[in-house]
Amino acid sequence: MMKALLFYGAYDVRLEERPIPKLVDQTDVIVKTTSAALCGSELHRYRGHSKANMKPGYVCGHEGIGVIHEKGSEVKNFAVGDRVIVPFLTSCNECFNCKRGVHGRCKKGRNFGGLTLDGSQAQYFLAPMADAILYRLPKELEGGELAILMTDIFPTGFNGAKQAFIDTPQDQWKDMSIAVIGCGPVALCAIISALEYGPARIFAVDSVVSRLKAAEELGCIAINFKEVDAVAKIREATDNNGVHAVIEGVGMSPALKTAYDIVCPGGKISSFGVHNGELPFTAADCYNKDVHIKFGRCPLRVVFHDALTTLIRNRELIERMKFIDLVVPELDESFADALKRFECGELNKVVFKPNGPSA
Ligand SMILES: [Zn+2]
Ligand SMILES: [Zn+2]
Incomplete structure (x- = not known):
């Protein structure tokens, strides 16, 4: 036994x-x-x-x-x-x-x-x-x-990061702004992997202070969505353009909505969160932003x-x-x-x- x-x-x-x-x-x-x-x-x-x-x-x-x-x-x-x-x-x-x-x-x-x-x-x-x-x-x-x-978790985070970059030519990686929604362990693996692509900056969004601190230690710009309007803050920091790619690891509709709201036109949402709910945006929303979305299991x-x-x-x-x-x-x-x-x-x-x- x-x-x-x-x-x-x-x-x-x-x-x-x-x-x-x-x-x-x-x-x-x-x-x-x-x-x-x-x-x-x-x-x-x-x-x-x-x-x-x-x-x-x-x-x-x-x-x-x-x-x-x-x-x-x-x-x-x-x-x-x-x-x-x-x-x-x-x-x-x-x-x-x-x-x-x-x-x-x-x-x-x-x-x-x-x-x-x-x-x-x-x-x-x-x-x-x-x-x-x-x-x-x-x-x-x-x-x-x-x-x-x-x-x-490491391959899943690694793949989340890879998906955020692969559609962009390598010579543009250094100019990219990335956001990571949710800073749990998988997202931290994604951040560590994303850093190897050398983006200009990574915004890290969560409400758990210890997680935000960990993201900050990795060099991210930490945003506590319970204290500030994360969408407004990221839009403002990117001259209202939004970020080139969002890595979403929460698996809840509000996180996906934030991802949509902060991604730039033609940008990518790389979602490895395990979702159980509805999409918080419409096909028309996706069309109107030319947004790329990658869902699913690693x-x-x-x-x-x-x-x-x-x-x-x-x-x-x-x-x-x-x-x-x-x-x-x-x-x-x-x-x-x-x-x-x-x-x-x-x-x-x-x-x-x-x-x-x-x-
Ligand atoms: Zn697992
Ligand atoms: Zn098989």
């Missing part, structure tokens, strides 16, 4: 004993979890805002790293004992969508910690299609907890290598910024307090050590 955190409904996650998972297909592995993180995108469901995945009784968590404990006979690229990074969702690398680099919408794709696939917040979890999804833990990330960022497989090298280059900075502000040394009832503090925004990133602190 093993310990696991199970989702039972809004504000109802329980620590329970579960059988250690067994291989289903010969392309699967069983991972013994060394670290499993809480992610902001889990909060939509935890708060009952998301209608998807509300059925009770599955293991939470889509961010996990660990050691291969058991493998199916058809797994060629990995061996028992290998330390691996497990991306937040599975992708086959072979279907119509994967072949075009849209791995986030793999036809066989399943999210860890959802209705169809148990997650990583347990002592063991099953990872299907192991050869297609796993990454070996790189030497540079052994020890410490930064590797968990590569399961989701195709982690496409950006993994570049995101990893960016993370490694910025490793000291990321460590200094204390992205991970709580490491829970085991899976016990203290999870409830950690989850509560994470939910109210007191903690940025929580990592559980389901098999003990030294695993």
Whole structure:
């Protein structure tokens, strides 16, 4: 048996004993979890805002790293004992969508910690299609907890930044003004990635003072939308033109509305927030501003290598910024307090050590 955190409904996650998972297909592995993180995108469901995945009784968590404990006979690229990074969702690398680099919408794709696939917040979890999804833990990330960022938030932030710049010729990057709406952990990863493109300035919009301070430490112009009118402030600072690109990581309609209001004509909105609501603008609004919008899930497989090298280059900075502000040394009832503090925004990133602190 093993310990696991199970989702039972809004504000109802329980620590329970579960059988250690067994291989289903010969392309699967069983991972013994060394670290499993809480992610902001889990909060939509935890708060009952998301209608998807509300059925009770599955293991939470889509961010996990660990050691291969058991493998199916058809797994060629990995061996028992290998330390691996497990991306937040599975992708086959072979279907119509994967072949075009849209791995986030793999036809066989399943999210860890959802209705169809148990997650990583347990002592063991099953990872299907192991050869297609796993990454070996790189030497540079052994020890410490930064590797968990590569399961989701760093590639997602990296891709959010990449989308903000790729439509603009490189010689114009240095003249670009960028805004980032929401300064949570993923957005900070986006800011760190965006800085490598060398834009003229980055406005960072949030209302949580500690997050704004972190953005400011990275060189951003921090704007607290509870204290000032963020739209007016950014428009004024850009001679009423607006910014060239907006990176939106909140996943709520008002954030998207702000993005629309501050983007310049012909500009880009790069949205990686997990949205559950309506668009706060019309097709006519989009036409009238010639606005480009990129939504959706990060195709982690496409950006993994570049995101990893960016993370490694910025490793000291990321460590200094204390992205991970709580490491829970085991899976016990203290999870409830950690989850509560994470939910109210007191903690940025929580990592559980389901098999003990030294695993
Ligand atoms: Zn995540
Ligand atoms: Zn696929």
